[in-house]
Amino acid sequence: MRSLTLGIAVVLVGTGSACSVLGGEEAAPASDTxxxxxxxLTGHSLGDVPLTDExxxxxxxxxxxxxxxxxxxVQAVAVDEPEDPDAAGVAxxxxxxxxxxxxxxGTWEYESTVALVPTEAGWQVDWAPDALVPxxxxxxxxxxxTVSxxxxxxxxxxxxxxxxERPVLRYGLDKTKVEGPQVARSARRIARVLDVDVASYVERAEAxxxxxxxxxxxxREDDALDVLPAFVEVPGALAVRDNxxxxxxxxxxxxxLGRVGPATEDLVEGSDGRIAPGDEVGLSGLQARYDEQLTGSPGAxxxxxxxxxxxxTLVEVAATDGTDLATSLDPALQQRAEDALATLGEDAPASALVAIRPSDGAVLATANGAGAAGADLASTGNYAPGSTFKVVTALALLRSGLGVDDVLSCPATTVVDGRSFKNYDDYPSSSIGDITLAQVVAQSCNTALIGNADxxxxxxxxAAAQALGLGVDHDLGFPVYFGQVPPPETETGAAADMIGQGTVLASPFAMATVAASxxxxxTVLPVLLPDHEVTQTPPDAPLTxxxxxxLRSLMRGVVTTGSGRFLLDVPGQVGAKTGTAExxxxDASGALxxxxWMIATRDDLAVAVFVGTGVSGSQTAGPVLEAFLR
Incomplete structure (x- = not known):
């Protein structure tokens, strides 16, 4: 049962005039009493008011x-005094x-009556329960x-x-069915069956x-079926149905999306009375950020x-139901994203996939693989984007006057200020030497781009990154890391930035935004919450x-002739860019x-895939992307 703590307002109304009681000297009128x-009563008591029965x-x-x-x-709005105030016992x-x-x-307003009895000492209250509530x-x-x-x-x-609301089973121990040492024994068995921390659960059960x-x-009911046979054999074990x-x-x-559960002590303390112990509230994700909207307000x-x-029931003030929170997520694409990441296996490293509709910026899917351990790496992870960033680099070079058919030198290695850079391990030897900018992007030549940093x-x-939506923060109504492309401090830093390493960082969400743009x-402004207004500041040098x-032709070349050729038979007009970042x-061999990474576009869809540790973009992130697109 939940109590509501509110401020108290005292309003008193005096009625009547002085008169004598039982023929004595003039005394206070009944209205004063x-x-x-x-x-x-406004203070929830009878105070020091004289009573006929203490x-x-x-x-x-x-x-x-x-x-x-x-x-x-409480107000005394009227007092009906006896016609003959000297008559003993007249109330x-x-x-x-x-x-x-x-x-x-919500207020509860009504009137009640109470008898006042005259005595030689003055008026006394003849209190009865119906004076509190008729x-x-x-x-x-x-x-x-509480009306939830x-x-x-x-x-x-x-x-x-x-x-x-979906059906669940709450598993636990009913202590009315066990006592003494059996409490700990049952708690221990329940914890092992349900795979929860044994020591802490036993301690809680005993306390x-x-x-x-x-x-x-x-x-969930479907998941619960697996543990029921062993669970029901434990003395005191109880499964309670709920939604x-x-x-x-x-x-x-x-x-x-986050989850809902019992309010923590910190949430209760920081809620200014909005949340009470035992309340079910949003604990993470959108459920937590929009808890007040989703929760509504309780009645009583x-x-x-x-x-x-x-x-x-004497009175009921109806609850105000919560308001739905609208998102742009496409259920089918979201599930497809989850399924694609699941192909990496349960023991796979952290992974994420984000899909955006370029035409209006709608976020259609944002998923995290099992290796993310519950973190929202899709939106807030910050990693070197590797060669997927070469789309940004290509834009900067195009703006410098370089053309897609201009020939660049792509040596096997290059040295900048004493530091050696090379291409990725399985870079095709046929693309070493003089190749066009289009081939540089298609084959993902590191050395050619580094050689043109000056x-x-x-x-x-x-500026090129900002034109593609990378490195400019927006409040989208939920946490998002849009990445960074800070000015390099050294020559080697500038070289590393050209290939998406150095101080360049991005989230999968940010790289999906690049592909969408x-x-x-x-410059695409992603939208997950249609009702959340976001003001977009145009970049200093907008994309033309x-x-x-x-850039679309360069990304198409990755699929037709480059590192993304495995996507060539995927239906639709697919453009892509692979990426690997040390x-x-x-390790013991000296390898990092x-x-x-991999980003791609197909028709009105832009996708980014990230896998925390892998062989290369095409070999590790590529199959996930392909599973999603197919």
């Missing part, structure tokens, strides 16, 4: 205790106007119940429901009360339990139609591990 009673004071405190955190304003009647603030926007009896008790709102769904393209249900794990907001599958955009009901143990003035590589012929057309520490 009624006003004092109203003031005390036992009523404690009985009132016990009756009203469940409502002690609900703000109330007055006070009308009390009550206003309980059950929720931020028709309340001596046998009734009160309760306050329906949490809003998260929807995708064309209103498709992505996250909604909780004798009637507690100690939850261990929540599973919680879930996506279609456990993996479906999990890092982005005051109930009375009679001697027959039957509950009756063609670019300071800031031109950064090439396809769209303008001619530049975009040239990182970390060398490499990130594997």
């Amino acid at each position: 009624a006003d004092a009673l109203a003031a005390a 036992a009523d004071r404690a009985a009132f405190d016990e009756l009203v205790e469940p409502l002690s955190d609900v703000a109330v304003s 007055a009647s006070a009308t009390l106007a009550w206003s309980w603030q059950l929720t931020d926007s 028709d309340l009896t001596d046998d009734d008790t009160l309760g306050l119940r 709102p329906v949490r809003g769904d998260i929807t995708g393209a064309d209103g498709a429901v992505l996250v909604t 909780m009360g004798a009637e507690a249900f100690v939850e261990a794990l929540v599973l 919680i907001p879930l996506a279609p599958t456990r993996e479906f955009a999990a890092a982005l 009901a005051v109930v009375a339990r009679g001697a027959d143990d039957v509950l009756r 063609r670019l003035a300071p800031g031109e590589l950064t 090439v396809r769209a012929g303008r 139609d001619g530049e975009a057309g040239t 990182y970390g520490e060398p 591990p490499t990130h594997a």
Whole structure:
């Protein structure tokens, strides 16, 4: 049962005039006693108001205790005094106007009456339960119940429901069925069956009360079938059916969408009273960021339990249901992305895939493989993009006056300020020597691009990146890392930047934006949340139609003659760029591990695939991309 803590407003109304009581000296009128009673009731007590029966004071405190955190304003709006105030035992009647603030926007307002009895000492209150609430009896008790709102769904393209209430089983230990040493024994067996931390679960089971249900794990009904046979054999084991907001599958955009669960202590403390212990709230991802919108606001009901143990509702303030959160995710493409990453296997390194529709920037899929361990690397990972960045480099060189048919030198190695650079290990020997810029991009020659770094003035590589949507931050309504292309500090740094290493960093989301911009012929601003307004600042040197057309031809050349030839029979007009980026520490042979990348466009679709450690873009990221496109 949840209590609502609100501010208290005291409003007192005085009525009537002075008169004598039982023929004595002129005394305070009944209205003064009624006003004092109203003031005390506004403080959830009978205060020091004189009563005909002192036992009523404690009985009132016990009756009203469940409502002690609900703000109330009580006014004495009328007092009906006896016609003959000198007649002993003749009572007055006070009308009390009550206003309980059950929720931020919902009040419970009504009137009740209470008898005031004249005595030689003055007026006394003849309190009864129906003076608190009409028709309340001596046998009734009160309760306050939270009316839970329906949490809003998260929807995708064309209103498709992505996250909604779905059936689950809550697995745990029912301590009413076990006692003594059996608590620890059962908790230990349950933890092992459900594959949760044994020590912490046993400790929690022993610490909780004798009637507690100690939850261990929540599973979808389909997943639950695997553990049921062993689980039901444990003494005290209990599976409780429930519904919680879930996506279609456990993996479906999990890092982005987030999850819902019991509020943590930190969330309760930082919510300014919006969240109470035991509330189900968003704990991560969009569920957490838009929790207030999705949650709505709870209602409240005051109930009375009679001697027959039957509950009756005295008043109910309806909850305000949460509002759906719209996204642009395409359910079919999102599932295809999850399936494509799953081809890497459960023990694969971190991986991610992002798909964007270039024509309007709609984010259609954003997925993370099992190796991401729950992190949203698709949106916030920051890695050297390797040769996928050569699309940016090509744009900068085109702007410097270089043409796609201009011949560049592609040696096997090149040295810059004492540091040697080479092409990737399986670079085709037939493409060593003098080749065109188109061939440089298609075959991904490192040395040719490094050899032309001096063609670019300071800031031109950064400007080219910004024209393609890389390195410019936007608040898209969820965390996104758009990458960086800072000015190089050394010659070797400038050389490394040309091939997407050095200080150049990007997320899979950022590289999908680059591919989308090439396809769209303008700087694409990705949109995941259609209702979230984003102001786009145009780049200083916007992408032109001619530049975009040239870049599209270069990416098409990667597929027709270069490192992406395995995509040639994929339906549609596919353009691509492979990428490999060294990182970390060398192994025993001196070789550095490499990130594997690939970006591609097909019709009105732009995709980026990242695999944390792989052989090369074409060999490791390529099959994932191909599985997605097919």
